[in-house]
Amino acid sequence: xxxxxxxxxxxxxxxxxxxxxxxxxxxxxxxxxxxxxxxxxxxxxxxxxxxxxxxxxxxxxxxxxxxxxxxxxxxxxxxxxxxxxxxxxxxxxxxxxxxxxxxxxxxxxxxxxxxxxxxxxxxxxxxxxxxxxxxxxxxxxxxxxxxxxxxxxxxxxxxxxxxxxxxxxxxxxxxxxxxxxxxxxxxxxxxxxxxxxxxxxxxxxxxxxxxxxxxxxxxxxxxxxxxxxxxxxxxxxxxxxxxxxxxxxxxxxxxxxxxxxxxxxxxxxxxxxxxxxxxxxxx
Ligand SMILES: NC(=O)c1ccc[n+]([C@@H]2O[C@H](COP(=O)([O-])OP(=O)(O)OC[C@H]3O[C@@H](n4cnc5c(N)ncnc54)[C@H](OP(=O)(O)O)[C@@H]3O)[C@@H](O)[C@H]2O)c1
Numbered sequence: 001x002x003x004x005x006x007x008x009x010x011x012x013x014x015x016x017x018x019x020x021x022x023x024x025x026x027x028x029x030x031x032x033x034x035x036x037x038x039x040x041x042x043x044x045x046x047x048x049x050x051x052x053x054x055x056x057x058x059x060x061x062x063x064x065x066x067x068x069x070x071x072x073x074x075x076x077x078x079x080x081x082x083x084x085x086x087x088x089x090x091x092x093x094x095x096x097x098x099x100x101x102x103x104x105x106x107x108x109x110x111x112x113x114x115x116x117x118x119x120x121x122x123x124x125x126x127x128x129x130x131x132x133x134x135x136x137x138x139x140x141x142x143x144x145x146x147x148x149x150x151x152x153x154x155x156x157x158x159x160x161x162x163x164x165x166x167x168x169x170x171x172x173x174x175x176x177x178x179x180x181x182x183x184x185x186x187x188x189x190x191x192x193x194x195x196x197x198x199x200x201x202x203x204x205x206x207x208x209x210x211x212x213x214x215x216x217x218x219x220x221x222x223x224x225x226x227x228x229x230x231x232x233x234x235x236x237x238x239x240x241x242x243x244x245x246x247x248x249x250x251x252x253x254x255x256x257x258x259x260x261x262x263x264x265x266x267x268x269x270x271x272x273x274x275x276x277x278x279x280x281x282x283x
Contacts, residue, residue, distance in 0.1 A: 015247040019044030022095040023244060024088070026078055026136065027105030029056040031205035032155065035233030036102055036240050037064070037071075043241055046070035048091040048098075051105065052077050070095065078105045078132035088139040097147065100244040101140045103133040103177075104155040107207045108170035122169045129173035130180075137184065141193070150193040153243050154181045156255065158201055158263050174199075178255055185253030194252040196243050201259020203231045223268050226261030 023040045027033035029051035037047045041064040049057045049071065057073035064071035072094050076087040091098055106129040110121065133154055144150030158164075159171035160178050178197050185195040202221050204212055211217045212230070222229050239256050242248050257263045265271065 012247070015249075016241060016245045017044050018100070018241070018245055021045045021099040021244070022048070022091070022097050023100035023102065024048040024050060024091050024098050024136075024140065025102040025104060026050045026076075026132070027155075028060065029053040031207070032200060032203060032233045032236050033102070033104040034060055035237050036104065039234075039237035039241055040100070040244060041067060041069040041071065043245070044069075045100065045244070046095055048072045048074055048087070048095065050074045050076045050078070050087050078135065079127050081135055084132070084135040085139060088136070088143075092143065098140050098143055099150060101136060101144075101150070101152045102155070102240065102244075103136055103152070105132060106155065106173075108159075108167045111166045113166060114168045117169065125169035126173050129170060130176050133177050133180065137180070141184070141188065144193045145188055145191040148192050150188075151244050151248070152181070152184070152193065152195040153240055154178075154195070154197045156197045156199040158199055158257070158259055160197075160199055160255070161257075161263055181255070182253045189252060194243075194248070196248075196251060196253065197255045198236065198239050198243065199255060199257045199259060199263065200236050201225060201231055201257070201262040203233060203236065205233060224262065224265065225259070226265050226271060229260065231258070231260060 018040055023045045025033050025037045025047060028037045028049035037049050037060060041047050046069055047064060049061055051057055052075060054073060054075040061071040061073040072091065074087045074090055076083040078084060109125050109128065112121065154177050156178050157174045159167055160174040163171045181195045181197040188195060202208065202225060211221050236258050239258055243251065
């Protein structure tokens with residue numbers, strides 16, 4: 001019996017392995033994308049690293065190759081359809097397959113109230129955060145559906161479910177990415193292609209430099225988070241590994257928040273409130 005339990009446990013852990021899988025990760029030159037690519041390689045995957053900063057990608061690919069994985073740096077602007085097409089073709093030519101697609105490249109780009117934003121700004125943010133995801137899905141989707149296997153993970157944001165003023169285009173794009181993910185989870189389910197989304201909270205990366213470089217803003221932001229701290233890119237990797245692996249083979253259409261409780265939080269002064277016994281018991 002003990003042996004049986006041990007065998008079962010070992011099979012459970014083995015299902016987290018990415019050995020034999022190929023992952024294409026966009027926005028892999030730094031931040032959450034770089035951490036994900038490194039995590040996937042550590043779990044056994046070969047990785048195609050996609051972003052604009054070629055030197056950074058080559059540096060990361062080199063270090064993954066040094067650890068025994070196959071890794072490829074692909075310069076690609078995800079706003080450019082030809083670049084996206086070339087990135088997918090290059091990955092398939094080099095590795096022969098794509099098992100995992102992580103649509104991670106993106107960011108809010110600017111803060112402006114809706115009435116201060118020009119239409120051009122709206123389109124730029126939608127193009128980077130929504131249309132780029134559509135472009136990769138349209139090119140990788142047929143490959144996965146034909147093979148009858150695949151895992152897609154789209155990176156959203158707390159603004160997906162908790163709309164924020166000042167970043168309306170970004171929130172609208174991320175909400176659309178979630179909607180698209182959950183629709184494709186159904187369209188592609190019969191082909192055993194899973195589509196899920198992950199929402200990181202306040203993570204220490206380049207896009208949050210304005211907050212993390214300012215002690216007051218950094219503390220105020222952390223105070224908004226029930227777990228009371230900023231996250232780091234490695235906080236996101238566990239869920240991204242699970243969703244990429246066979247351990248999540250019964251999971252599709254999910255939206256996982258990794259945000260220290262931010263999405264479900266009431267304001268900080270409410271959380272700090274000590275509920276008065278009399279008030280709590282009256283009724
Ligand atoms: N950090 C957070 O607190 C947080 C919270 C919620 C959601 N997110 C989401 O998480 C994802 C990753 O963000 P991050 O925090 O890791 O930010 P980051 O450190 O700024 O990384 C962004 C990545 O996207 C790539 N990228 C940006 N524009 C691109 C373009 N036009 N074409 C190709 N690649 C492009 C960047 O590479 P190049 O500049 O080299 O192209 C970089 O690798 C984004 O979708 C973001 O919206 C982040």
